[in-house]
Amino acid sequence: MAKILMKGNEAVAKAAIEAGCKYFFGYPITPQNEIPEYMARELPKIGGVFLQAESEVSAINMIYGGAGAGARTMTSSSSPGIALKQEGITYLVGSELPCVVVNMMRGGPGLGGIQPSQADYFMSTRGGGNGDYRTPVFAPASIQEAVDMTMEAFEVADFYRTPVMVVGDGMIGQMMEPVEFNEPTKRDLPAKDWATTGTKGDRKPNIINSLYLDPQELEDHCLKLEKKYAEIEKNEVRYEMYKTEDADLVFVAYGTTSRITKNVIEELRAEGVKAGLIRPQTIWPFPFKAFDEIPNAKELLVVEMSTGQMIEDVQIASAGRWPVSFYGRTGGMIPEPNDIKAKALEVIGGAK
Incomplete structure (x- = not known):
């Protein structure tokens, strides 16, 4: 496939569509605005949905809904916007819902500035919301890697039923490089028989939830997630x-x-x-x-x-x-x- 000269943000958005993402929910913030702009233009062409939410908090909860229905969904933002999404991300983790979250990092803390940064390392790798959890985090060093890792992120998300993050500093989003869009490596993915797709009279309703009022049930759930993280640590390291x-x-x-x-x-x-x-x-x-x-x-x-x-x-x-x-x-x-x-x-x- 011939290479195309693209800005990083647009390349990430195109890679997501190539990987089967049809639903994007987000809110504008520099320096990642070209991702929602690209999605707004291109997703309707393939029967997908772009929706600019009223806030980052709304966007991540829309991701919860789309992922819960079994669709490949993505959101993107930059540092303070990702901070606002952390509550939703921990709900997604607790409910074992796959999605991709892209963070084009900028300086902080607080609103900070709009220039490139890598100061979201703790927020990304330690689990920025409440509870015992981790999310896989890809860190591309080029636009081609951003493309490849975005595609792989969807496969990893579906394979482990977990949110996956792709983090780049603002330069990854803003600079231009030649890239190619190869067919992503497909995994043998489990069926999404947990999704809320309607029973059609054939089964009991699926319930997606992260609330466990019985402490023993919650501990069992957390230990189940820990086994998942151990598998990710064993199989998904890249360097x-x-x-x-x-x-x-x-x-x-x-x-x-x-x-x-x-x-x-x-x-x-x-x-x-x-x-x-x-x-x-x-x-x-x-x-x-x-x-x-x-x-x-x-x-x-x-x-x-x-x-x-x-x-x-x-x-x-x-x-x-x-x-x-x-x-x-x-x-x-x-x-x-x-x-x-x-x-x-x-x-x-x-x-x-």
């Missing part, structure tokens, strides 16, 4: 290892920041510093086992567009085997290659 075979200094970065870091690695290697990169492609489940593949490492350096959130998972992965340092910019500021390089040389003790 890239870049020049880590002989690396003394191993960066850990995801999304756009990882692309900047790769350029720094090339400069460092030209100066005799053996540097490499672990790039999480899923930030939950986090690729802890990737750190077992860097036997020569002496230092780890986390680079992130935040004040330091992923560093906690890297410290867990390190398990005391290596010192873990951090360099980040926040509030919509983007790390500069020269500054990352200077921090790297400081950490490693100068070029070798």
Whole structure:
């Protein structure tokens, strides 16, 4: 298939439609507005429905309804909008309803700004709503990955009956790159015999609910979900290892920041510093086992567009085997290659 030059947001929207999404509910917020704009234009052409809700809270509850009827549904927003959706997301998790939630992250806290950020790591990976839960979180570093991961997200959502998030910083949504739309890898998906599609007189009504007033029933339900998360951690980890075979200094970065870091690695290697990169492609489940593949490492350096959130998972992965340092910019500021390089040389003790 020929490649098409597309803006990231529009590519994500097209990928969702290609994956079978016919229902989109959302509310405008920068820097992801091209997603609902594309959906508003294209979904009616295929018999789908676009609906601009009166708020982010309304949108996520409309997703609950569409997903409950067994349809492939998606919503998108940016950081403060995703925060408003967290109550609905935990209801979706508790009711085991599959959907895809896209977050093109911007600076915060609060309304913050409209520039790129990665400061929603905790909100995305820890479960931003109430209760014991996690959601799978894909973190693309290119528009092509955003396309591929959006398509895969729908398969993962239906396979595990869970909401799945795709998170990119605002640059992923706004920049343009050539992409191709290949047929997504299909999974052997379970039948949606739980959906509220009407009984037609053939069965008892399906009831979709996240309320368990009996504490034993709720504990049993939570433990059932925990088994699901264990399966996701076992089977759905994605990561890239870049020049880590002989690396003394191993960066850990995801999304756009990882692309900047790769350029720094090339400069460092030209100066005799053996540097490499672990790039999480899923930030939950986090690729802890990737750190077992860097036997020569002496230092780890986390680079992130935040004040330091992923560093906690890297410290867990390190398990005391290596010192873990951090360099980040926040509030919509983007790390500069020269500054990352200077921090790297400081950490490693100068070029070798």
